Amino acid sequence: MNTTDTLAIAESYYNAMLEKDFDKMASHLHNNVHFIGPLAQMSGKDSVVTAAKNFGGILQDIQIRSRFSSGNQIMFAYDMTLPAPIGKFRAAVLMEFMDGLISKIELFYDARPFEEKKNEIFNRNHGRVS
Numbered sequence: 001m002n003t004t005d006t007l008a009i010a011e012s013y014y015n016a017m018l019e020k021d022f023d024k025m026a027s028h029l030h031n032n033v034h035f036i037g038p039l040a041q042m043s044g045k046d047s048v049v050t051a052a053k054n055f056g057g058i059l060q061d062i063q064i065r066s067r068f069s070s071g072n073q074i075m076f077a078y079d080m081t082l083p084a085p086i087g088k089f090r091a092a093v094l095m096e097f098m099d100g101l102i103s104k105i106e107l108f109y110d111a112r113p114f115e116e117k118k119n120e121i122f123n124r125n126h127g128r129v130s
Contacts, residue, residue, distance in 0.1 A: 003069035003070070003071075005100070006069050006072065006073075006074045006095075007067055009097070009100070009101075009102065010028075010074045010076065010093075010102070011067075013029075013102060014062050014064070014076075014078075015062075017052055017055075017056045017059060017062075018056070018059060018061070020056055020057075022049055022052065022053050025049065025052060025056075026045060026049045028101060028102050029045045029048060029049070029101060029102050030045070030098055030101040030103040031044070031045050032044065032045075032103065033045055033048050033101075033102055033103055033105065034103070034104045034105075035047070035048045035051070035104075035105045035106075035107075036105070037106075037107040038107065038109060038110075038111035039111050058082050058083055059080065059081075060081040060082060061079075061080070061081040062078055062081075063078060063079045064076050064077075064078045065077045065078055072096055072097045073095065073096050073097070074094075075092065075093065075094050075095075076093050077091075078090075078091055078092070078093070089109060089110065090109065090110075091107060091108060092107075092108040092109070093105060093106065093107050093108070094106045094108075
């Protein structure tokens, strides 16, 4: 598998998430895919697809700013857009490939806005003032 292939698969994965085509997105994942992010870790295609469906439901846009590949790995720097109050945020992903499929996804981003929103919702649901 060459670097052009891995970059194309990774872009197709994110485009499928943006289009909410989760079957297509899942077709790019290895059955034993491992996901590592600032807020969660999980293993297995079903778990990763379920999490992507939840996130993809609010995802409004992805703009890949830079692409790099070496061997069986790619790295993207990109901007994602979610509804307010999160809005646009910068992120990076390191993906590894095995048998032509994504076998590992490691996300890097500042999770503070997500944690603040989660705390705000928790406090509102439990009658607490922040």
